[in-house]
Amino acid sequence: MPDICYDLLQLVNWVKNQKNVMPIIETFTSQETRKPEKPLKTYIWVMWWQKDSIPSLVLNNINRMKRMSGHQVIVINQENIQEHLTVPSIFLAELNRVN
Incomplete structure (x- = not known):
């Protein structure tokens, strides 16, 4: 087994054996993904400098x-x-001078 895989496997096993770390990990892995209650407002921004001549x-x-x-x-x-x-x-x- 390559060293990197062995090191990663060791790290995973170490994390699993840590009693103080596992409850934190479980809270993230067991929660359902929640959508925000109110969707974010999205804007489309358009610029046309001369309001009267669009x-x-x-x-x-x-x-x-x-x-x-x-x-x-x-x-x-x-x-x-x-x-x-x-x-x-x-x-x-400058914008007003040019236009």
């Missing part, structure tokens, strides 16, 4: 995500970005 293709895709995903879809734009993110003012100024 192309119909993009708007249709956003609406489709809202209908089909089962998740809350949040569209970030120049009017609401600071409600969701902390963005340095120099970055916002």
Whole structure:
């Protein structure tokens, strides 16, 4: 038997023989996996900077995500970005200058 297998077998046997370790191991192996009572809320984040000029293709895709995903879809734009993110003012100024 290779040394690594022998060492691993020794370790397993040692752990099994430890009276203070086995109750802890048994609590993990005997418990059923539980789902959280309340599922975590999942978001889909989309950014389209110019709120007033969203192309119909993009708007249709956003609406489709809202209908089909089962998740809350949040569209970030120049009017609401600071409600969701902390963005340095120099970055916002550059975005507004370019657009």
